[in-house]
Amino acid sequence: MTLAFPPGFLWGAATAAYQVEGAAQEDGRTPSIWDTFCRTPGRVLGGDTGDIAADHYHRYREDVRLMSGLRLGAYRFSVSWPRVQPTGRGPAVQRGLDFYRALVDELLTAGIQPVLTLYHWDLPQELESRFRGGSAAGGGWPERETAERFAEYAAIVAGALGDRVDFWTTLNEPWCSAFLGYASGVHAPGRTEPPAALRAAHHLNLAHGLGAQALRAALPARARIAISLNPAVVRPLTGSPGDLDAQRRIDALANRVFTGPLLRGAYPEDLIEDTRSITDWDFVHDGDLAVIKQPLDALGINYYTPSLVSAPAGDEPAVRQDSHGTGAHSPFPGAEQVAFHQPAGERTEMGWTVDPTGLHDLLMRYTREAPGVPLYITENGAAYDDKPDADGRVHDPERIDYLRSHLAAAHRALADGADLRGYFLWSLMDNFEWAYGYSKRFGAVYVDYPSQARIPKSSARWYARVAETGELPEA
Ligand code: GBH
Numbered sequence: 210m211t212l213a214f215p216p217g218f219l220w221g222a223a224t225a226a227y228q229v230e231g232a233a234q235e236d237g238r239t240p241s242i243w244d245t246f247c248r249t250p251g252r253v254l255g256g257d258t259g260d261i262a263a264d265h266y267h268r269y270r271e272d273v274r275l276m277s278g279l280r281l282g283a284y285r286f287s288v289s290w291p292r293v294q295p296t297g298r299g300p301a302v303q304r305g306l307d308f309y310r311a312l313v314d315e316l317l318t319a320g321i322q323p324v325l326t327l328y329h330w331d332l333p334q335e336l337e338s339r340f341r342g343g344s345a346a347g348g349g350w351p352e353r354e355t356a357e358r359f360a361e362y363a364a365i366v367a368g369a370l371g372d373r374v375d376f377w378t379t380l381n382e383p384w385c386s387a388f389l390g391y392a393s394g395v396h397a398p399g400r401t402e403p404p405a406a407l408r409a410a411h412h413l414n415l416a417h418g419l420g421a422q423a424l425r426a427a428l429p430a431r432a433r434i435a436i437s438l439n440p441a442v443v444r445p446l447t448g449s450p451g452d453l454d455a456q457r458r459i460d461a462l463a464n465r466v467f468t469g470p471l472l473r474g475a476y477p478e479d480l481i482e483d484t485r486s487i488t489d490w491d492f493v494h495d496g497d498l499a500v501i502k503q504p505l506d507a508l509g510i511n512y513y514t515p516s517l518v519s520a521p522a523g524d525e526p527a528v529r530q531d532s533h534g535t536g537a538h539s540p541f542p543g544a545e546q547v548a549f550h551q552p553a554g555e556r557t558e559m560g561w562t563v564d565p566t567g568l569h570d571l572l573m574r575y576t577r578e579a580p581g582v583p584l585y586i587t588e589n590g591a592a593y594d595d596k597p598d599a600d601g602r603v604h605d606p607e608r609i610d611y612l613r614s615h616l617a618a619a620h621r622a623l624a625d626g627a628d629l630r631g632y633f634l635w636s637l638m639d640n641f642e643w644a645y646g647y648s649k650r651f652g653a654v655y656v657d658y659p660s661q662a663r664i665p666k667s668s669a670r671w672y673a674r675v676a677e678t679g680e681l682p683e684a
Pocket of ligand 1: 225228381382385439511513514516588635642643651
């Protein structure tokens with residue numbers, strides 16, 4: 210049976226600035242925390258950096274042609290903060306803004322809707338360093354000022370692109386920025402300070418609120434303002450009280466720490482209780498929660514794989530399956546002892562279990578928790594060990610299966626009443642996969658890095674047909 214999606218359903222693909230652009234030192238761009246992190250030995254597999262990446266900064270015209278070939282209705286990309294505002298404060302660099310204007314114009318000419326993310330993890334290094342002043346504590350997201358700087362940056366980008374971009378998202382996956390950046394340290398800036406990670410989470414929430422206000426003030430009424438989260442699907446290993454408590458704790462630290470303030474204007478009581486020995490939450494000032502709870506025109510959901518947790522097993526150290534490097538530090542302050550297990554089933558090249566039911570569950574959860582807010586899947590996809598064959602073609606049937614099963618799950622959610630409006634494949638093309646460098650390929654389009662040649666994989670042709678017809682073909 211073919212599954213038809215509603216008319217107007219948006220078919221897209223996504224990338225992020227640091228993962229694809231390259232041109233790290235051009236046109237006034239300064240280092241972000243990821244440039245610094247990549248240069249710190251042992252942080253990124255193979256010592257890879259985003260210096261060249263997929264060279265999208267120079268090849269964006271060709272890349273928009275690829276998107277046309279994929280029949281995309283939308284392209285989700287992010288703006289590099291240090292390209293636009295090198296020190297994280299003060300005046301903008303016009304050449305940086307010009308690049309995004311040229312990209313957006315190319316998209317509009319091709320009939321592809323631009324979906325702009327303001328922050329996909331590349332904080333100007335200046336904002337991480339500026340507070341250091343001799344203290345080892347550092348700056349960045351644990352500092353309130355970073356949220357204020359973000360609102361200023363949001364206003365700059367809105368002023369430059371507000372006449373041609375109608376779909377805006379503030380942050381991509383603030384969970385990763387806060388907890389992988391400042392607790393487990395497997396992402397930039399690589400700090401392992403649990404109290405700082407909780408402060409970072411609050412300041413990211415505040416940045417969203419202040420940023421959304423700044424966007425609202427600068428953009429025409431038709432503009433839509435959203436955020437992309439990576440909500441965890443947290444399943445308990447058994448129904449035992451200990452396992453259910455582990456599920457509750459991880460759900461608080463992965464999901465409700467963001468959706469509490471964003472959707473309800475409050476941090477969950479149980480989260481405050483669970484983290485009492487780490488922080489007293491004094492960084493939440495009067496009025497912050499009202500700022501954070503801005504009306505959302507859409508909610509972006511990024512989904513890859515579920516998590517399976519249990520109570521700590523006796524005195525044994527907790528086993529973590531960390532998908533973002535094998536850091537020794539937990540990304541979950543106050544729940545360090547919760548044990549993580551590998552869910553049964555097929556795995557992708559990341560070691561992530563393929564579980565489309567998780568996507569259905571998430572969409573239904575946010576249908577309940579964010580009533581009236583249209584949902585978009587702003588990322589979903591898989592890494593596989595793709596290689597060109599003898600005649601230079603790349604066959605990736607596993608990726609087609611992954612996409613098909615997840616789109617079928619999304620279709621089930623639609624049938625069950627989810628207000629799902631679009632789907633963005635991660636990723637348009639192979640790119641810099643953070644701590645894994647170039648070793649993992651998520652693209653629908655293969656990138657041969659030495660030559661920068663682009664080769665659409667068989668999944669690209671499959672996805673183009675889906676995007677063109679709005680239907681999932683029979684298996
Ligand atoms: C996204 O992050 C990013 O937005 C994107 O830039 C990236 O390239 C893409 O996914 C692929 O990685 O095992 O405890 O870490 C996804 C990050 C992956 C974080 C799954 C949570 C599972 C829980 N998420 N991970 S844990």
